[in-house]
Amino acid sequence: MSPSPHGGHSHGGSSGTPPPSDPSSSPAPIMELSMTMVFQNMQNTPLYSNAWTPNSSGTYAGTCIFLIVLAIIFRSLLAAKSVLEHRWAAAAHLRRYVVVAGQMPEAERVLADPSASTGTLVSANGVEEKVRVVRSLGAETAPWRFSVDLPRAALVMVIAGVGYLLMLAVMTMNVGYFMSTLAGIFIGDLAVGRFTRIESH
Numbered sequence: 001m002s003p004s005p006h007g008g009h010s011h012g013g014s015s016g017t018p019p020p021s022d023p024s025s026s027p028a029p030i031m032e033l034s035m036t037m038v039f040q041n042m043q044n045t046p047l048y049s050n051a052w053t054p055n056s057s058g059t060y061a062g063t064c065i066f067l068i069v070l071a072i073i074f075r076s077l078l079a080a081k082s083v084l085e086h087r088w089a090a091a092a093h094l095r096r097y098v099v100v101a102g103q104m105p106e107a108e109r110v111l112a113d114p115s116a117s118t119g120t121l122v123s124a125n126g127v128e129e130k131v132r133v134v135r136s137l138g139a140e141t142a143p144w145r146f147s148v149d150l151p152r153a154a155l156v157m158v159i160a161g162v163g164y165l166l167m168l169a170v171m172t173m174n175v176g177y178f179m180s181t182l183a184g185i186f187i188g189d190l191a192v193g194r195f196t197r198i199e200s201h
Contacts (some may be wrong), residue, residue, distance in 0.1 A: 038173065045174040049163070064180040067169055071184020072191070074162045079192040081155050088148050 043060040046053045052197075054060035169177045 016031065020138055039175050039178070041175045043176075045172050046179070047169060047172065047177065048196055059149065067166070067177055067180035068184040068187070069165055070162060070169075071181050072188040074159070074166060075188025076182045076192050077155065079195040080118050081152075081159065082196045084151070084155070088152075089141075092142050 043054050043057065047063055052063070054063050167182050170181055
């Protein structure tokens, strides 16, 4: 029997590996970063987390009311800080005076002196009290006080936190959220804006 003319080994031109696929046709996951820079009025806009997503007109209205109240709180905190700063400055101003034992005001000395003429007397000491100015109130920095600086730092932290929450709400570019924030600022300033003191230099 003669051996096969093709021999015992097969050297075909086709290999067992499949041809490379087109990379454009592969289902690679594509992440879309949607950063809308235009205003929109979708009611199902999440606020702060996906768990807070209004799914009806009622929940959307409740979210807007929350933002109004939050903006009022923010404006009230600013007014409270202004009032407290004024009180702290007044307390620091009063600490400039110390009581001097045995010092008689000029008004009392005139009343005690029978030879003094009756009339209005303006003394060079200024305020007619038994006090003496021990430190001038200039542009110097007030000393660190635990009873003042700790409440101030805590209040500033709360104000910053509430302000960032309002900023995140506005960054959703939702018209309702934006208008609610503005409405809260307006109502808050209308209520407590008179308590804000603007120092004039």
